[in-house]
Amino acid sequence: MSNLNHQQCAQDNFCSVENINKRHEGSLKFLTTQANILDETILDLQVSLGKYHSSNGAGTSETGTSCTEEETRENILKIENSAAGLLCWLNSHHATQGLDLGFTKDVLGIVATLARVEDDNLSRLMSEYLGMETMLAIVCRTYEGVKALEKYDEEGNIKSDSKTCLHGAESSVGKKINGRFLVICLEDLRQYAGDFVADDPQKKLDIQKPKLPNGNCPDGFIDYAVNLVNLESRNLSFVTTNGQGLRETLFYCLLSRLQIYKTRAEMLQAFSCITDGALSLDGGMIKKSGAFALGSRKDVEVKFPLASGKTDVPAEYFECEDRLRKMKWERANIAADMRRVQELMNYTKANCIGQE
Template identity: 60%
Template sequence: MDSSSDLQAHMIPATPHLSAQTNAILVDDSSASMQVDQTENSVVARDGMQNGGTELVIYNSKRLQDDLQMIGLKIKQHEDHIKLLKSQSLKLGDSILDLQVNLGKYHSAKVDNEDHSNHQNEEETTGQILQHEKSAAGVLCQLKTRHCTQASHLTFTKDVLGIVASLGQLEDENLSSLLSEYLGVDTMLAIVCKTFECVKALETYDKEGHIIKSSGLHGLGASIGRAIDGRFLVICLENLRPFAGEFVVDDPQRRLDLWKPRLPTGECPPGFLGYAVNMINIDSKNLFCATASGHGLRETLFYNLFYRLQVYRTRADMLLALPLISDGAISLDGGIIRSSGVFSLGSR
């Protein structure tokens, strides 16, 4: 018993000691666990904050990109609207120019108050042609006006349309005079034929190449006491290359739809009034079928005579637009540019 009691006595105090160590170990393990948990939570929280911050940056960046894209689309819409308005403005300007041409509003300061009752008419033109008595145009004109019965029996005259000066009229006498000067007397008195057969019939030759004075237009001149003196021009419509573009829409005069000269701003140069070829009034019978192929006088005869001759209000306007002039120009105060680099100076 004693030994057993001693043994128990020795064993009893040892139990609390072991329990304390165990508790200490447990406490230490718990503390370590808490530290590990806190570290893990801290890492998780830090990672969460980093991930959340990155997502926020990405979201804001995408939002800014969307905003920029939307602003870009609005800017493009405004630019498109500006282009559309400019295009409409240019079209309106072109329409105004075309209407001015149609109405004959191309007067200079000197002729604004001119009495239009004195304008050149067909009878006056015929009278002026007849003054050139020994010209081919004078002979032909006299045949048609004073010997119309004789002329009607001449087969080759059926394809003669007339004289250049009589085939078109202008509302403005000043402009008419300027264009006549630009073309020159020989061209103004040129005979216009539909076919080359007609051209050949006007003048014939012997085997040595001399003109047979008793035939053709020379024979007719001799028969009425008006021998033709010197050379004369004949224009054959079927041999001319016609204008290949479009016509002004709904224009009864079938004016040619020509590109207007443009400054870098897109506007027409100041003082530009239009093209000479479109300022001529043509009678209805010659507007459509002057040739067998169905072309009218404007796109054949007058286009080849004037091509893209520009008309300006003043010399100053014309000279300022010089870089835009490639095929000649005239101004209502008497300026003439015959072609690029060729100027007519002096007074008429």
């Protein structure tokens, strides 16, 4: 190639890179404008909610069950040498102890603390069905959050001297984790793909009722367990990057299509249409089709806290909270888009400089 042609080619490449960068800069400017608009809207919504809190005392506990929730946490703390107990302790004492809990920023909570059940008997049954390991499972939004909880050395051993992980906090607070513990990653769960019950404030799943061979719904069928847990408004939606809530992710995975019946006799009569297990309010339990759990009920150590019934918080409050969550979710997505555009600009500039 002649020197003239080489210069022309280099000039064309430079113009092409310049045009690409102009498009990136335009995209970044647009995203920045959108982000600023969302920031202002978010601030306005937070001010509105703050005014409501100060004048009405709302928002601390939507169902007024703080005492029961506190009892659940106290029972978790009583489980010695558990990761859930250590996490609860850290969340309660990190400010006074000067602890950095950056490694828990993606943790949503412990399974037992993420839902409420209106009936104490049903709470005990569902907690027994899930088992202690699952009730004490730590729930993270992303796999990055899972990785942040535990660090390893070059030989694959757990590092207990790192202050940036859960095991590293043991030495700081004089507590220890024994054995394995369960961590659930929301973004990796098999998610519910159906519709929701129309106009239901709890966003219950629209799952078809079980049917006997004759086409009738079994006698004594109450509902699916996944629809019998109550969620705080902040956990109804936008807890995952693609905008899904705990019911259609965590609790759909844990409870699937677990059916609830009034009596054991009615549950057994419906056996032909039970695929993912069933519970009866008088203590019957089918783990899955063909697997029965017999014997006396267990006195569970950790169970879901109770919901006290309807709240007197007006619908406008929940609508405002829902809008705020949606705005924050959109803002997080825009921030991710801005990072990607900036990375493309940096990459293009680096390649351009390398070619000069």
